[in-house]
Amino acid sequence: xxxxxPLPVAIPLGVAAILGALNGHVPRRIADAACILATVAVGAxxxxxxxxxxxxxxxxxxxxxxVRAGMAIGISFVIDPIGAGLASFVCVLVLAAFIFSLHYxxxxxxxxxxxxxGFLAAMxxxxxxxxxxxxxxxxxxxxxAAFALCGYKNEEPSAQQGALNFAITNTIGAFMxxxxxxxxYSRTGALxxxxxxxxxxxxxxxxxxxxxxxxxxxxxVKAAAVPFHFWLADAHxxxxxxxxxxxxxxxxxxxxxxxARVYWAIMDGPFxxxxxxxxxxxxxxxxxxxxxxxxxxxxxxxIKRLLAFSTISHVGLLIIAFALLTPDGLAxxxxxxxxxxxxxxxxxxxxxxxxxxxxxxxxxxLHGRGRPHLGTALVFFAAGLGLAGMPxxxxxxxxxxxxxxxxxAHQSWIDxxxxxxxxxxxxxxxxxxxxxxxxxxxxxxxxxxxxxxxSEQRETKHSGQGIPAVMFVxxxxxxxxxxxIGIMPHVHQEARVAAFTMADHAGYQARVLDGTxxxxxxxxxxxxxxxxxxxxxxxxxxxxxxIAFLTLAPWYPRKNKAYRPIRSAMQVLRNFHTGxxxxxxxxxxxxxxxxxxxxxxxxxxxxx
Amino acid sequence: MSIFPYLVAxxxxxxxxxxxxxxxxxxxxxxxxxxxxxxxxxxxxxxxYKTGGVPPIFAGAxxxxxxxxxxxxxxxxxxxxxxxxxxxxxxxxxxxxQKAAGTVNPDRLLELQG
Amino acid sequence: xxxxRRHILFFVSAAVFFGxxxxxxxxxxxxxxxxxxxGDAINATVVYERHITDAVTAVNFDYRGFDTLGEESIxxxxxxxxxxxxxxQKRERKSREDTDELEKGQAPEPxxxxxxxxxxxxGPLVVYGIYIITHGQLTPGGGFQGGVVLATAPLLVYLAGxxxxxxxxxxxTLVEIGEAxxxxxxxxxxxxxxxxxKEFLRNVLPLGQTGSIFSGGTVALLxxxxxxxxxxxxxxxxYAFLEQTIEMxxxxxx
Numbered sequence: 021x022x023x024x025x026p027l028p029v030a031i032p033l034g035v036a037a038i039l040g041a042l043n044g045h046v047p048r049r050i051a052d053a054a055c056i057l058a059t060v061a062v063g064a065x066x067x068x069x070x071x072x073x074x075x076x077x078x079x080x081x082x083x084x085x086x087v088r089a090g091m092a093i094g095i096s097f098v099i100d101p102i103g104a105g106l107a108s109f110v111c112v113l114v115l116a117a118f119i120f121s122l123h124y125x126x127x128x129x130x131x132x133x134x135x136x137x138g139f140l141a142a143m144x145x146x147x148x149x150x151x152x153x154x155x156x157x158x159x160x161x162x163x164x165a166a167f168a169l170c171g172y173k174n175e176e177p178s179a180q181q182g183a184l185n186f187a188i189t190n191t192i193g194a195f196m197x198x199x200x201x202x203x204x205y206s207r208t209g210a211l212x213x214x215x216x217x218x219x220x221x222x223x224x225x226x227x228x229x230x231x232x233x234x235x236x237x238x239x240x241v242k243a244a245a246v247p248f249h250f251w252l253a254d255a256h257x258x259x260x261x262x263x264x265x266x267x268x269x270x271x272x273x274x275x276x277x278x279x280a281r282v283y284w285a286i287m288d289g290p291f292x293x294x295x296x297x298x299x300x301x302x303x304x305x306x307x308x309x310x311x312x313x314x315x316x317x318x319x320x321x322x323i324k325r326l327l328a329f330s331t332i333s334h335v336g337l338l339i340i341a342f343a344l345l346t347p348d349g350l351a352x353x354x355x356x357x358x359x360x361x362x363x364x365x366x367x368x369x370x371x372x373x374x375x376x377x378x379x380x381x382x383x384x385x386l387h388g389r390g391r392p393h394l395g396t397a398l399v400f401f402a403a404g405l406g407l408a409g410m411p412x413x414x415x416x417x418x419x420x421x422x423x424x425x426x427x428x429a430h431q432s433w434i435d436x437x438x439x440x441x442x443x444x445x446x447x448x449x450x451x452x453x454x455x456x457x458x459x460x461x462x463x464x465x466x467x468x469x470x471x472x473x474x475s476e477q478r479e480t481k482h483s484g485q486g487i488p489a490v491m492f493v494x495x496x497x498x499x500x501x502x503x504x505i506g507i508m509p510h511v512h513q514e515a516r517v518a519a520f521t522m523a524d525h526a527g528y529q530a531r532v533l534d535g536t537x538x539x540x541x542x543x544x545x546x547x548x549x550x551x552x553x554x555x556x557x558x559x560x561x562x563x564x565x566x567i568a569f570l571t572l573a574p575w576y577p578r579k580n581k582a583y584r585p586i587r588s589a590m591q592v593l594r595n596f597h598t599g600x601x602x603x604x605x606x607x608x609x610x611x612x613x614x615x616x617x618x619x620x621x622x623x624x625x626x627x628x
Numbered sequence: 629m630s631i632f633p634y635l636v637a638x639x640x641x642x643x644x645x646x647x648x649x650x651x652x653x654x655x656x657x658x659x660x661x662x663x664x665x666x667x668x669x670x671x672x673x674x675x676x677y678k679t680g681g682v683p684p685i686f687a688g689a690x691x692x693x694x695x696x697x698x699x700x701x702x703x704x705x706x707x708x709x710x711x712x713x714x715x716x717x718x719x720x721x722x723x724x725x726q727k728a729a730g731t732v733n734p735d736r737l738l739e740l741q742g
Numbered sequence: 743x744x745x746x747r748r749h750i751l752f753f754v755s756a757a758v759f760f761g762x763x764x765x766x767x768x769x770x771x772x773x774x775x776x777x778x779x780x781g782d783a784i785n786a787t788v789v790y791e792r793h794i795t796d797a798v799t800a801v802n803f804d805y806r807g808f809d810t811l812g813e814e815s816i817x818x819x820x821x822x823x824x825x826x827x828x829x830x831q832k833r834e835r836k837s838r839e840d841t842d843e844l845e846k847g848q849a850p851e852p853x854x855x856x857x858x859x860x861x862x863x864x865g866p867l868v869v870y871g872i873y874i875i876t877h878g879q880l881t882p883g884g885g886f887q888g889g890v891v892l893a894t895a896p897l898l899v900y901l902a903g904x905x906x907x908x909x910x911x912x913x914x915t916l917v918e919i920g921e922a923x924x925x926x927x928x929x930x931x932x933x934x935x936x937x938x939x940k941e942f943l944r945n946v947l948p949l950g951q952t953g954s955i956f957s958g959g960t961v962a963l964l965x966x967x968x969x970x971x972x973x974x975x976x977x978x979x980x981y982a983f984l985e986q987t988i989e990m991x992x993x994x995x996x
Contacts, residue, residue: 022941023936025942026932026936026941026942026943029811030929030932030933030942033811033815033925033929034925034926034929036818036819036925037818037922037925037926037929038922038926040818040822040918040921040922041918041919041921041922041923041926043918080941081941082807082808082941082942082943083804083805083807083808083935083941083942083943083944083945084935084940084941084944084945085805088783091779091780091783093780093783093784093805094805094806095806095807095808095809128826128829128830131822131825131826131829132826134819134822135819135822135823135826138815138818138819138822141815142815145812153703153706153806153809154808154809154812157706157710157809157812157813157816158812160710160714160816161812161815161816161819163714164713164714164717164816164819164820164823165819165823167714167717167721167823168717168819168820168822168823168824168826168827169823171720171721171724171827172826172827174724174728174826174827174828174829175728176728177725177728177729177737178740180721180724180725180728180729181725181729181734181737181740182740183721184654184718184721184722184725185740187714187717187718187721188648188657188661188718191661191714191718192645192648192661192664195641195664195665195667195668198668198707199637199641199667199668199671202668202671202672202675202700203766203770205675205699205700205778205780206675206770206771206778207769207770208778209777209778209779209780209781210778210779210780211699211780225769226765226766226768226769227766227767227769227770229766230762230763230765230766231766233762253740254740257740258740474740594741597741598741599737599738599740599741600734600735600737601648601657601734602648602649602650602651602734602748603649603748605645605648605649605752606649606748606751606752606755607751609645609649609751609752609755609756609759610751610752610754610755612755612759613754613755613756613758613759613762614755614758616758616759616762617758617762620762620765630772630773630774630775631764631767631768631770631772631773632773633773634763634767634770634773635763635764635767638759638760638763638764638767639760642756642759642760645752645756646752646756649748649749649752650745650748650749674773675770675773675776676776676781677773677774677776678774678775678776679774679775681776683882684781684784684785684788684796684797684798685795685796685797685798685881685882686785686788686789686795686796686797687795687796687880687881687953695785695797696776696781697776697778697780697781697782697785698781698784698785698788698797698798698800698801699780699781699784699801699806700781701798701801702798702801702802702806702809705798705802705813705884705886706802706809706810706813708886709813709816709817709886709972710813710816712817713816713817713819713820713821714820716820716821716824716979717820717823717824717827719983720823720824720827720828720982720983721827723827723828723983723986724827724828
């Protein structure tokens with residue numbers, strides 16, 4: 021059983037090495053088949069690990085360097101259900117990406133496959149590791165593959181610029197994580213997360229605060245929290261579709277996971293006495309991210325950029341889920357990641373279908389052209405319902421769990437944020453559905469104008485009259501899976517058990533450093549009434565449909581004065597998103613400084 | 629001042645960032661990121677240093693002489709490789725954007741606005 | 743945002759950031775008083791336990807070998823990434839496979855002195871690179887350092903102006919296979935541990951005598967695999983960039 025543990029990283033890297041060596045000599049079919057087989061194998065292994073580690077995290081020491089006298093001298097993988105579950109989810113999305121790119125996607129030699137397999141290995145390793153520097157190494161591996169994949173369309177100036185903005189901001193984020201790791205190492209002399217956690221126990225001083233701020237901000241650059249979020253819209257708008265599936269579906273969420281892992285394994289001890297400070301700061305950040313993302317999303321006409329901003333918005337909701345700093349919030353966040361990732365991947369696949377069929381993803385240019393493709397329209401619309409959080413989608417179950425956790429933590433105001441983000445992002449998707457697939461509404465409107473300059477390069481060949489099954493089927497299957505997560509029994513229960521395991525930091529440290537197992541932290545069975553969440557999510561869906569309808573309805577007075585403040589607010593927000601990397605880095609620096617100052621003052625001066 | 633090397637690291641970090649925000653050339657930005665990276669090297673090495681310590685090479689050395697920390701040096705090696713590869717990718721992107729858009733100046737690239 | 747507003751935002755934030763870092767550093771142990779147990783534990787046991795005298799290589803390839811696997815993969819993926827980004831576009835001519843084309847685009851012929859020095863250095867450089875790679879467990883060095891030294895040897899051939907030989911040395915097949923052997927070799931050595939019934943990357947080969955070149959068990963093999971991967975990777979990346987220069991010069995001549 022334990023031999024399985026290094027395989028999620030070793031198998032994709034091995035296959036990538038072979039494919040890289042045989043570049044140009046191996047036919048495309050063989051490369052595709054090898055990749056799909058490798059992904060399925062890794063998916064099966066990670067699912068198995070998730071099931072096995074249900075009660076007791078598996079600890080695996082590489083090289084046989086087990087703990088000596090309470091000190092970890094080697095690197096460990098610590099596998100618990102949330103990490104392994106996230107890794108299996110990565111495999112599902114990578115499989116969807118590979119199936120989408122079968123046969124049509126233009127790949128020179130095997131380079132695309134090698135990069136994707138490396139990306140898969142990195143993300144799996146990132147989810148499973150228990151060592152802080154190892155996490156950084158996999159973070160960089162993920163980033164290296166991502167930068168190259170993002171700039172894949174190398175004849176497109178906007179693709180190169182998007183990739184550059186992505187690379188520059190995320191590299192700075194990685195350096196900040198490294199500085200945080202160095203500070204923690206200097207303080208505790210350890211790189212293993214359990215050991216750092218035990219060494220810090222309940223102390224709180226400037227180094228710990230600044231180290232956590234650096235690590236958190238570095239990972240939140242990847243997670244695209246405001247004000248670190250500018251790169252995401254640029255990068256996701258220009259990356260090829262199979263890559264966008266992975267970026268929006270899971271790579272961005274890994275940033276939130278990393279902060280959650282670092283918090284629950286290391287920082288829960290020091291910050292236990294200061295929960296209100298940290299929670300308040302992160303809730304604010306999450307709420308701002310959700311709102312900004314939603315508003316910008318509605319103002320785009322480039323479909324992929326629109327979806328990218330909706331990712332920012334929903335990641336803001338995930339940050340809120342984590343920011344409650346309770347295991348229930350964590351459980352809700354886990355379910356929400358699954359539901360949202362599936363739906364977002366399906367949305368990006370449909371945008372890839374549109375690009376394949378029509379050569380453009382501009383909403384205005386596609387007006388009415390999607391009429392023959394009702395099946396695709398249905399998938400797009402259903403995914404939009406998922407964004408709004410309508411039952412029985414997985415997103416509804418996630419939101420319900422998060423809202424219940426918020427109620428327990430006396431932060432019920434976040435319900436409003438969930439309503440707003442769900443309604444506006446879904447409204448944008450519904451507007452696109454109506455305009456592209458049914459030809460409703462005028463050819464342009466005064467809200468959306470963003471992304472009109474982005475040029476588009478085809479990424480697939482032989483676009484005929486129909487839509488290839490390899491493209492349509494993954495999208496449909498993903499939407500069905502998102503429904504399944506909401507419907508399947510025990511998902512809620514399992515997620516709560518998994519979250520309590522992850523949040524139990526004394527148990528984590530005991531398991532890794534002592535090899536013993538503390539008694540299970542059992543969540544109490546509770547009765548969570550569905551009525552409120554049901555009302556909110558149905559309300560959000562209704563609001564989304566209403567807003568989309570209003571934007572498109574021919575009889576609604578267009579130049580109404582009431583629109584002007586909305587339009588100017590949106591324009592102000594859009595003016596911040598300049599596409600210039602210098603601006604992005606300036607905001608990044610501002611964000612880090614602000615985080616540090618606020619957290620420092622709240623803890624040290626005001627004693628929260 | 630015993631925290632002077634740490635301050636040097638922080639200074640380098642900020643100088644590199646300043647280079648990035650005020651730059652008019654993507655190649656220059658790649659080099660500024662190298663400067664930012666070097667701040668992490670200085671920080672790591674300063675952390676592992678022992679006054680009067682020898683390098684952690686024990687060929688013919690007596691057991692018991694205090695040696696500096698080999699862990700941070702190993703971490704630095706990893707870092708250097710990571711930095712080299714990131715700079716390579718950034719430079720490749722800069723070459724491509726010159727070919728595709730005719731400029732490497734971020735001020736003149738206006739496609740990704742709004 | 744215009745330049746001045748950006749600068750103001752940055753300067754204010756940077757000043758605050760510097761203040762935060764200074765505040766954090768006061769709680770760190772002062773420079774020169776490294777306290778942590780990790781480094782000292784390794785220093786105390788590396789010689790008699792692993793028979794390796796270079797503690798840094800021992801950490802890189804034995805204690806924390808998994809990080810090095812990750813790092814090598816980063817190098818591999820980045821080189822593939824550079825090759826992907828700089829790949830031949832539909833717009834570019836496909837006729838530059840010809841060595842004659844390559845020579846037409848070259849810089850002015852280097853001087854005799856340059857040729858003598860560079861070609862004269864190639865041999866010693868290759869030997870030096872191999873020396874550093876194989877002596878990683880004894881003296882400062884190892885796979886990465888030696889690999890980079892090896893990778894500069896073909897560059898000297900390019901500087902000497904001998905483009906035909908340069909192309910022959912750095913043809914993609916040889917270099918890419920070398921790179922892949924590096925990564926694959928690392929993985930296979932890791933699996934040796936699993937085959938022996940123990941964990942991945944466990945050092946299962948005989949440890950040999952301290953101070954001899956065959957000490958350290960798998961560390962020596964991992965050094966060689968890493969050296970191959972790094973050399974192959976850097977040569978690939980350098981060649982991808984050089985191809986661009988030659989090709990852009992050719993376009994300029996048209």
